[in-house]
Structures are given as structure tokens and as C-alpha cells.
Amino acid sequence: MNMAFFGSSLVSAYWNGAATYYRGLIRELHSLGWRVTFYEPDAYGRQQHRDMDDPHWAKVVVYPPTQDGVDACLEQAAGADVVVKASGVGIFDEYLEREVLRLQSPSTLVTYWDVDAPATLARIDADPADPMRANLPRYDLVLTYGGGRPVVQAFEKFGARLCVPIYNGFSPETHHPVGCRARFRADLSFLGNRLPDREARVEEFFLKAAERLPSRSFLLGGNGWDGKPMPGNVRWLGHVYTADHNALNCSALAVLNINRESMALNGWSPATRVFEAAAAGACVITDAFTGVGDFFEPGREILVAGSGEEVAEVLADLSPRKARVIGLAALARAMDQHTYARRARGLDWLLRGEITDREAVQCA
Known part of the structure; x- marks a missing residue:
């Protein structure tokens, strides 16, 4: 299974609190047979403050922060089994939210993954003209990294077909007890x-x-x-x-x-x-x-x-x-x-269409 993931950054946690969340889940998805390409912009000094090299468990594509750069990545992403547009990429977010939907097909699932759902919901609730109001019902799936039932109900109110929280977690390989410093x-x-x-x-x-x-x-x-x-x-x-x-x-x-x-x-x-x-x-x-x-x-x-x-x-x-x-x-x-291995197992079943029950995803 191939995944094209448009996010803020996988290789830098600089002004990017979602980095370890992405890393934990994508690493575990790789172990379950997924081939993930992570598209991230060269923006906000993140490439100058990398805290990891390109990993073996994902292909990282760093693109210039221009529309041509975004379009080139969208073209590369065509044909993936799953395309993810994460919130908070930081550049061309509104453009990407719309354009990834052009990649949707019977063989390509397009997902909106919100790492700041309360902010997104507050924004679209306050502005009837917000483009996300029209785009949200077109996504096959909405994922959030938290929020529980209130967030699920709010996204469903705006027309989301299915909204599933995938909570934060950790990877024992990278986060574990060490000596004091x-x-x-x-x-x-x-x-x-x-x-x-x-x-x-x-x-x-x-x-x-x-x-x-x-x-x-x-x-x-x-x-x-x-x-x-x-x-x-x-x-x-x-x-x-x-x-x-x-x-x-x-x-x-x-x-x-x-x-x-x-x-x-x-x-x-x-x-x-x-x-x-x-x-x-x-x-x-x-x-x-x-x-x-x-x-x-x-x-x-x-x-x-x-x-x-x-x-x-x-x-x-x-x-x-x-x-x-x-x-x-x-x-x-x-x-x-609360390991990412457990979170990813439920997510894998969900993306493959093997389960659609939220509780089953979270209890995998």
C-alpha cells in the first residue's frame, strides 16, 4: 500500500509539535507494509534545524514553498492508495485542501488529518464562506489526533463522512527511561x-x-x-x-x-x-x-x-x-x-477498509 502524505515536517521538530506524532505512526505503518512518501515544504527554518536524517521507513520529498513546487508534488502523488492532507502544513494549506481532492478515485482514498481540530472547527464555524465547509464532505475520511466525541460530532455536523480520532502515543524505540543529566x-x-x-x-x-x-x-x-x-x-x-x-x-x-x-x-x-x-x-x-x-x-x-x-x-x-x-x-x-504500534494497527485496518468502527480502531 502506498501513501502520499502532505504535512508540515517529518524530519524537523522545529516549531513543529506534530513531528514525533507523524514519525511514530508512519514508522509503524511502514512495518505493516505501507510505503509512505512525506511531502514537506522548505519553510520556517525547519530544514536548517533538522533533528533527524531521512529515515529508511519513509521517503521524504522537500519542495520549494511555491505553487509550482506544490503542483509537482501533487503530480507525483497521483495514483497513491491513500493521499493525506494534514492540517498546518504552513504554506498553501487552502490550495492543498482543495487540490488533493482531485486525486480522489475508486482506488485512491483521500484523507484530511487534523492535528489541531479545535482550531479548524472554530475557524469554519465562524466563517460560513470558509472553503473547508465545501471541501470537508468530499473527503473519504477525517482523522484527528484528539478531541474525542465532541470533535467527531462537530466534524460530522459539517458533513464529514467518517471522523476517527487517532490519539498521540509514543515509540519505545525512541522514548524510554535514561539516566539523569x-x-x-x-x-x-x-x-x-x-x-x-x-x-x-x-x-x-x-x-x-x-x-x-x-x-x-x-x-x-x-x-x-x-x-x-x-x-x-x-x-x-x-x-x-x-x-x-x-x-x-x-x-x-x-x-x-x-x-x-x-x-x-x-x-x-x-x-x-x-x-x-x-x-x-x-x-x-x-x-x-x-x-x-x-x-x-x-x-x-x-x-x-x-x-x-x-x-x-x-x-x-x-x-x-x-x-x-x-x-x-x-x-x-x-x-x-499507548504505543504507536497499537495506534497504527487500528489505523491500518481502517485505511484498508477492514473496519469502520471508531472504538475498534482505538482498541486495536
């Missing part, structure tokens, strides 16, 4: 880029907690935080390459997850880093979101806080032994239920 030692670490619908929540759940615990150390990784006022006990690392994520997750007493505003409001949208931190055996503290218990058991496998004050309270009460116990429980749950 002095550079990443802290009482609480958070990794995330500075984005408009996340910044206020970082202020609340991370910076406010740091203010309340001046004797504790806090570590912030991610792009865009230069110039941001921070308490003196917060250390900013800048971009952290994926090769360092295991060490980052294993070196702090606890790792904080903060959902973007839209994801938190929607629920059922655990970030990739929740699973990656759990895979490293880290004790994860997450901001509260609906559906968290469907992925990890609060209090036993993950700690949940509803505010920065609660984050501070949880951290103040957290001993190294308790953190270790919670981290190991999370690791066991992740290995049992």
Missing part, C-alpha cells in the same frame, strides 16, 4: 513553544507555581520565550531537540503538561509529550482536562491540577519516592495501551 535537573520541567493560545496557561500553571515555590527549581524548554518575564527560579533552555527529550523527562522530579486553550476546552486531547514523558517513567502533572482518566488514572498514574496554585501544592507534597511510583505506573500503562 545535570543540565536538565529541576523540580519541575515544562517543554512547549510559546503560542498565543498556550501562553496564558503557561503563566497560570507554570510561572505562577514557580512564584509560589521560590525555593524550588523550574526548567522551561521550547521556542519563543526570550523576553518573557519569569521568576528567578525559572531557567529557560530554548529549543530542546528530540534526542534530548528522554533526558529532560528523566532528570526532573516531575514533568508538567499544559494543554493549549482549545485542547483543554475540548477535552480528550492529551499532548504527545504526556505519553513521551510517561514512556520515560516520569511523574507527570497535567492541567485538568475532560477525559484525562481515559488515558491515565489520576492520582496513581498521573497527577492533575486545576490551577497554578494546585500545581504548587502538588509539587510541594511530592517526594522522590512518590514521583517514582507514579512514573513507573504511568510507564506500565503507556506500554500496555
Whole structure:
């Protein structure tokens, strides 16, 4: 089976939080017999900040950020068994959303894969003239990386034929426990880029907690935080390459997850880093979101806080032994239920037309 995948980037996680999600699923699809060609634009400095070479499990085509470049890739993609247009490519998104549908045929399934479904849904809900309103019902399939029943129902309201969440996960080959590293030692670490619908929540759940615990150390990784006022006990690392994520997750007493505003409001949208931190055996503290218990058991496998004050309270009460116990429980749950191998198995059945039931896909 051949897949042509139009996405932001497979080889660079620079300003590209979907990279490890794409990698995990595509690597596992390859092991199930898929031949994937990933088309990504040379844009936003991602090729200059690669964190991996072209993999053996996918063909990577980097095209110039021009319409001619896009058209050449569309021509190459013709005849694939499955064509995927992912959200957030970053250039010519609207054009690609329309043009991939020209590749649709009885032998070519065309799929829209949304890695930021709340943003897409809010956009098309607010604008009756949004072209995606007309395009969405034409796709054979809509996939999302989270959102649960609310997102499925919203896409169906706009005419999606079938919408199936394919949740984030992790690959044990790339995310696993490692030794501590002095550079990443802290009482609480958070990794995330500075984005408009996340910044206020970082202020609340991370910076406010740091203010309340001046004797504790806090570590912030991610792009865009230069110039941001921070308490003196917060250390900013800048971009952290994926090769360092295991060490980052294993070196702090606890790792904080903060959902973007839209994801938190929607629920059922655990970030990739929740699973990656759990895979490293880290004790994860997450901001509260609906559906968290469907992925990890609060209090036993993950700690949940509803505010920065609660984050501070949880951290103040957290001993190294308790953190270790919670981290190991999370690791066991992740290995049992949240690997990309498991996610890809259900996706493979879905794309081959062997099943159409959402629950069966997610329980594969």
C-alpha cells in the first residue's frame, strides 16, 4: 500500500509539535507494509534545524514553498492508495485542501488529518464562506489526533463522512527511561513553544507555581520565550531537540503538561509529550482536562491540577519516592495501551477498509 502524505515536517521538530506524532505512526505503518512518501515544504527554518536524517521507513520529498513546487508534488502523488492532507502544513494549506481532492478515485482514498481540530472547527464555524465547509464532505475520511466525541460530532455536523480520532502515543524505540543529566535537573520541567493560545496557561500553571515555590527549581524548554518575564527560579533552555527529550523527562522530579486553550476546552486531547514523558517513567502533572482518566488514572498514574496554585501544592507534597511510583505506573500503562504500534494497527485496518468502527480502531 502506498501513501502520499502532505504535512508540515517529518524530519524537523522545529516549531513543529506534530513531528514525533507523524514519525511514530508512519514508522509503524511502514512495518505493516505501507510505503509512505512525506511531502514537506522548505519553510520556517525547519530544514536548517533538522533533528533527524531521512529515515529508511519513509521517503521524504522537500519542495520549494511555491505553487509550482506544490503542483509537482501533487503530480507525483497521483495514483497513491491513500493521499493525506494534514492540517498546518504552513504554506498553501487552502490550495492543498482543495487540490488533493482531485486525486480522489475508486482506488485512491483521500484523507484530511487534523492535528489541531479545535482550531479548524472554530475557524469554519465562524466563517460560513470558509472553503473547508465545501471541501470537508468530499473527503473519504477525517482523522484527528484528539478531541474525542465532541470533535467527531462537530466534524460530522459539517458533513464529514467518517471522523476517527487517532490519539498521540509514543515509540519505545525512541522514548524510554535514561539516566539523569545535570543540565536538565529541576523540580519541575515544562517543554512547549510559546503560542498565543498556550501562553496564558503557561503563566497560570507554570510561572505562577514557580512564584509560589521560590525555593524550588523550574526548567522551561521550547521556542519563543526570550523576553518573557519569569521568576528567578525559572531557567529557560530554548529549543530542546528530540534526542534530548528522554533526558529532560528523566532528570526532573516531575514533568508538567499544559494543554493549549482549545485542547483543554475540548477535552480528550492529551499532548504527545504526556505519553513521551510517561514512556520515560516520569511523574507527570497535567492541567485538568475532560477525559484525562481515559488515558491515565489520576492520582496513581498521573497527577492533575486545576490551577497554578494546585500545581504548587502538588509539587510541594511530592517526594522522590512518590514521583517514582507514579512514573513507573504511568510507564506500565503507556506500554500496555499507548504505543504507536497499537495506534497504527487500528489505523491500518481502517485505511484498508477492514473496519469502520471508531472504538475498534482505538482498541486495536
